[in-house]
Amino acid sequence: MLVVGSLIVSVAAQALSLPLVLSTFGSVSLLNPFVNLVAILLTGLVVPLGFLSGVVGLVALPLSRLINIVTNGLTGLLIQVAEWGAALPSLPWGEIEPLGYLYYAVGVTALVLVVRGLLRPWRGLLVLSVAILCSMLSAPSERPPEIVYLDVGQGDSALIRLPGRVEILVDGGGTPFSDFDIGARTVVPALRALGVDELELVIATHADTDHMEGLVSVLEQMPVQQLVVGIPNPDNPLYTRLQATAEARNVPIVPVLRGQSLSIGAARLDILHPANRSFEDENENSVAFVLNYQNVPKALFLGDLSTEIEKSLAFPNLDIVMAGHHGSRYSSSPELIAATTPAYAIFSYGRNNYGHPNREVVARFEAAGATIYETFRHGAVRLPLD
Numbered sequence: 143m144l145v146v147g148s149l150i151v152s153v154a155a156q157a158l159s160l161p162l163v164l165s166t167f168g169s170v171s172l173l174n175p176f177v178n179l180v181a182i183l184l185t186g187l188v189v190p191l192g193f194l195s196g197v198v199g200l201v202a203l204p205l206s207r208l209i210n211i212v213t214n215g216l217t218g219l220l221i222q223v224a225e226w227g228a229a230l231p232s233l234p235w236g237e238i239e240p241l242g243y244l245y246y247a248v249g250v251t252a253l254v255l256v257v258r259g260l261l262r263p264w265r266g267l268l269v270l271s272v273a274i275l276c277s278m279l280s281a282p283s284e285r286p287p288e289i290v291y292l293d294v295g296q297g298d299s300a301l302i303r304l305p306g307r308v309e310i311l312v313d314g315g316g317t318p319f320s321d322f323d324i325g326a327r328t329v330v331p332a333l334r335a336l337g338v339d340e341l342e343l344v345i346a347t348h349a350d351t352d353h354m355e356g357l358v359s360v361l362e363q364m365p366v367q368q369l370v371v372g373i374p375n376p377d378n379p380l381y382t383r384l385q386a387t388a389e390a391r392n393v394p395i396v397p398v399l400r401g402q403s404l405s406i407g408a409a410r411l412d413i414l415h416p417a418n419r420s421f422e423d424e425n426e427n428s429v430a431f432v433l434n435y436q437n438v439p440k441a442l443f444l445g446d447l448s449t450e451i452e453k454s455l456a457f458p459n460l461d462i463v464m465a466g467h468h469g470s471r472y473s474s475s476p477e478l479i480a481a482t483t484p485a486y487a488i489f490s491y492g493r494n495n496y497g498h499p500n501r502e503v504v505a506r507f508e509a510a511g512a513t514i515y516e517t518f519r520h521g522a523v524r525l526p527l528d
Contacts, residue, residue: 161238161246170232177227184220188213241280249273285337287408287527289433289441289462292332293517294324295492297352300443300464301333302433304527308407310343312443314356325356330363332522340365342406344393347445348372348428349381361387369395370404372416372429398429410434414455415447425467426451432458435527442482449475457481462525464488465507469499479510487512488523 163170171177191213199206249270256266285303292299294315302310311333315324333341344366346354361369361384369388374397375381388395398404399418404411415430428445439458444466452466452475463484466473468491487507489499504514515523 161243164238171227171230173230174227177223177230180223181220181227184216184223188216188220191216239280242277245273245277245280287435289525289527290332290336291464291488291490291515291517291523291525292329293521294328294352294356294490296468296494296496296498297324297356297492298347298445298464298468298490299329299356300490301336301338302409302441303336304407304409304435306407307339308342308409309338309340310345310406310409310411311341311357311360312345313347313353313445314344314358314360316351316353316355318351323356323359325359326363329356329360333360333364338364340367342367343370343404344368345370345429345431345443346372346384347430347443348424349375349378349384350424350446351380353445354380354384358384358387361391361393366391366393369393370429371395371397372427373397373399373418373420375420375424375427378424408436410437414457415451417454430455432460440527442484444473446470446473448472449478452478459483462486462488463507463512464490465499465503467498468494468496469503471497471500471503474503474506476506479506479512483510484512486525487514488525489514489516489518491516491518493518 160170191209195206195209195213198209252261252266252269252273255261256263261269285305285307287305288303290301290303292301292315295317297315297317298313299315300312302312304310311329314329317324341360341364344357344360346357346369348354357369360366366388369384371381374385374395376385385395387393398413400413400415402413404413412432412434413429414432416427421427425446426448428447430442430444430447430451432439433441433443439460441462441464442457442460443464444452446467448467448470449472452473457478458481460482461484463474463479463482463486465487469489474487484507487504489504491498499516507514515525517523
């Protein structure tokens with residue numbers, strides 16, 4: 143009876159918090175109640191043993207240490223259960239509008255009233271069915287095409303969303319000199335919250351940590367059809383790690399060079415760089431491309447290219463420019479801005495000591511009439527392609 147009661151409590155608690163969990167984390171584990179049941183049983187042992195150890199330690203420290211051996215073992219098992227639970231199958235979900243919370247509350251309330259005998263079962267089922275139907279009818283049939291520039295701190299990551307649920311991820315951020323996995327902790331949850339269930343294309347612009355590192359977790363945790371890279375760099379540990387992950391997940395790796403085009407859905411990616419040579423500076427090997435939507439140039443992605451490389455490229459007039467190298471003074475030349483005349487300029491950066499973004503570069507875009515968005519100041523930026 144204790145086990146059944148604990149399971150009922152776990153299911154009830156999850157039922158009440160389900161919309162909040164789905165909207166916040168973008169998914170929910172299908173076996174959460176059973177994982178919680180095991181966790182509750184272990185916690186019921188760990189807490190009193192920890193309290194007992196503290197009390198006994200006041201009078202007999204050796205005995206307290208013996209109790210702690212058991213407590214530490216149970217705590218380790220509790221952590222392992224949490225890790226196992228996180229690896230279990232989960233239901234992906236997207237954003238939930240306020241109206242969605244209302245529909246859910248109406249449906250759950252009807253079920254509670256049926257259980258308590260205050261509403262006839264057929265009426266409760268009718269209310270629940272109407273709530274589900276209204277939720278389905280109010281959901282947008284097609285998301286508008288857009289680019290979402292994710293806030294990944296001092297790094298780059300952008301999601302291109304096209305009609306027909308076609309989605310392209312450009313870079314995945316990263317945290318140099320840190321063990322924080324921004325791919326698993328920020329990018330993947332953001333993708334799930336946006337309702338992304340599969341990525342048709344992932345583009346790794348170059349093998350710098352703040353661009354490529356997060357893509358490892360993206361490939362591990364989400365279905366990906368293709369991985370696009372520039373010139374392969376088997377001598378770079380980060381590149382080889384991403385390559386190994388792609389091979390383990392059976393994701394084809396597609397190298398691209400200047401002059402190539404990739405057509406996907408209603409979009410075409412015109413590759414501007416790299417050329418058929420490798421530079422010692424990894425930044426100069428960045429994949430740069432123009433995003434064309436319905437055959438109209440819309441957005442420019444530059445990776446970390448410098449003005450020296452920019453001089454060798456031809457840029458069309460377009461709407462959006464993601465400033466090269468996080469707004470470095472060595473990127474986004476006056477010639478580039480004059481050629482593209484963008485309506486919007488995006489600066490993706492975090493707290494840093496590099497001087498990003500350079501104020502002269504920001505002023506250069508502003509003087510050209512571009513509206514400025516900075517992920518450090520504004521968070522994630524969403525711009526429509528229509």
